[in-house]
Amino acid sequence: MRYLTAGESHGKQLTTIIEGLPSHLPLLSDQINESLIRRQGGYGRGRRMQIEKDLVEITAGVRHGYTLGSPISLVINNDDFKHWQNIMGEQPIPEDEEVRRTISRPRPGHADLNGGMKYGHRDLRNVLERSSARETAARVAAGSVAKVLLKELGVSIGAYVREIAGIVSEFDETMALKDRIESSEQSPVRTLDKSAEAKMMSAIDQAKKEGDSIGGVVEVYVEGMPPGVGSYVQYDRKLDSRIAGSVVSINAFKGVEFGIGFEAGRRNGSKVHDEIAWEPSRGYYRKTNRLGGFEGGMTTGMPLVVKGVMKPIPTLYKPLQSVDIETKEPFAASIERSDSCAVPAASVVMEHVVAFELARALLEQFPGDYFPRMKQAVEAYREEVKNF
Ligand SMILES: Cc1cc2nc3c(=O)[nH]c(=O)nc-3n(C[C@H](O)[C@H](O)[C@H](O)COP(=O)(O)O)c2cc1C
Numbered sequence: 001m002r003y004l005t006a007g008e009s010h011g012k013q014l015t016t017i018i019e020g021l022p023s024h025l026p027l028l029s030d031q032i033n034e035s036l037i038r039r040q041g042g043y044g045r046g047r048r049m050q051i052e053k054d055l056v057e058i059t060a061g062v063r064h065g066y067t068l069g070s071p072i073s074l075v076i077n078n079d080d081f082k083h084w085q086n087i088m089g090e091q092p093i094p095e096d097e098e099v100r101r102t103i104s105r106p107r108p109g110h111a112d113l114n115g116g117m118k119y120g121h122r123d124l125r126n127v128l129e130r131s132s133a134r135e136t137a138a139r140v141a142a143g144s145v146a147k148v149l150l151k152e153l154g155v156s157i158g159a160y161v162r163e164i165a166g167i168v169s170e171f172d173e174t175m176a177l178k179d180r181i182e183s184s185e186q187s188p189v190r191t192l193d194k195s196a197e198a199k200m201m202s203a204i205d206q207a208k209k210e211g212d213s214i215g216g217v218v219e220v221y222v223e224g225m226p227p228g229v230g231s232y233v234q235y236d237r238k239l240d241s242r243i244a245g246s247v248v249s250i251n252a253f254k255g256v257e258f259g260i261g262f263e264a265g266r267r268n269g270s271k272v273h274d275e276i277a278w279e280p281s282r283g284y285y286r287k288t289n290r291l292g293g294f295e296g297g298m299t300t301g302m303p304l305v306v307k308g309v310m311k312p313i314p315t316l317y318k319p320l321q322s323v324d325i326e327t328k329e330p331f332a333a334s335i336e337r338s339d340s341c342a343v344p345a346a347s348v349v350m351e352h353v354v355a356f357e358l359a360r361a362l363l364e365q366f367p368g369d370y371f372p373r374m375k376q377a378v379e380a381y382r383e384e385v386k387n388f
Contacts, residue, residue, distance in 0.1 A: 005138035008129035010084040014138040016074040022371040023069030032056040035144035042344030043188040104326040109314025133251040143352020146359035155224040159351035160184035161191040164200040164216035169193035190344040208340040211317030216343035227301030238297025247308040257307040259292025283386030
């Protein structure tokens with residue numbers, strides 16, 4: 001299974017095409033919309049999210065509520081396009097008119113300057129319109145379809161904010177996913193710890209007041225993945241490596257940890273590795289889950305615990321120094337509009353990006369053309385490995 005996205009931030013629409021999904025998977029646009037709405041919320045978001053109300057239209061690959069096995073095409077219209085038609089339209093500009101709202105001032109921390117050099121765009125709008133995190137809406141749409149497949153196979157996934165600006169949320173690590181999801185959905189910053197929540201919100205307020213921005217750490221938690229999904233035999237089939245790559249591909253994400261993550265480099269092996277046990281009803285399991293559900297590029301059957309770190313948003317009301325590419329003069333980078341903290345929204349994005357990689361790995365491992373056959377194969381495999 002793979003997907004592609006197309007669309008500019010202020011363009012007509014965002015498009016996602018997913019190929020390789022089995023036939024006969026029940027799929028409704030409401031299931032996709034639920035995810036899109038979750039991405040748009042979160043304390044600390046700016047004006048753009050009030051302008052756009054993301055709703056998907058399924059334009060191909062689904063009939064009467066079921067997938068056909070053909071490519072699925074999902075479209076999200078940009079309501080704001082009506083105000084940008086002259087600036088972002090595909091038709092040539094009449095000779096007596098000038099292109100409006102051109103940008104010659106690259107913003108530090110964005111793709112503007114490198115992208116302009118690479119594609120020869122002297123109007124940097126041609127870069128930022130596509131490099132904008134608006135594209136993550138299209139990625140959430142793809143992930144929401146993957147989540148439907150996972151749910152049907154008994155795999156549940158959720159995400160929450162672990163840390164904002166150094167304020168760490170503490171909670172009972174044995175907490176079930178269902179409770180984690182419920183708690184994060186009730187929190188304006190999508191976190192599980194009420195006292196950290198209040199501090200995170202005031203850190204966001206403070207950053208906003210100072211014209212600054214803040215980042216943080218997101219955690220994705222998955223229950224129900226069968227053991228042995230992924231592979232140890234080739235670098236590009238290792239599931240943890242694919243997840244790491246896809247998380248770092250989210251705008252502003254700079255690193256990934258599994259389980260205790262970098263802490264593993266500071267502890268002795270006896271305090272890192274998870275001992276193996278077996279019970280007739282449960283099959284094999286680990287007594288602890290410090291490695292976050294992965295060994296040898298494959299799932300262990302324990303919950304998956306993946307963290308991703310997001311840098312602070314680079315567009316600041318408090319301007320950063322840059323250089324105008326036309327005049328070569330220094331200037332202070334000003335802003336169009338920006339969030340001061342997008343970590344809560346980014347947690348929804350990371351959840352969906354990880355969901356896609358999990359569904360992709362399952363589809364590679366089990367017969368993936370006809371969903372009922374696939375489901376049967378996954379269930380049979382779960383039983384088989386219990387008594388391995
Ligand atoms: C959900 C989400 C919302 C974002 N919103 C903004 C924003 O409003 N303003 C901004 O400057 N950057 C925003 N970003 C971050 C930029 O898109 C990102 O810093 C930029 O693409 C470069 O990231 P990179 O260096 O990791 O590729 C957002 C990122 C995410 C994931």
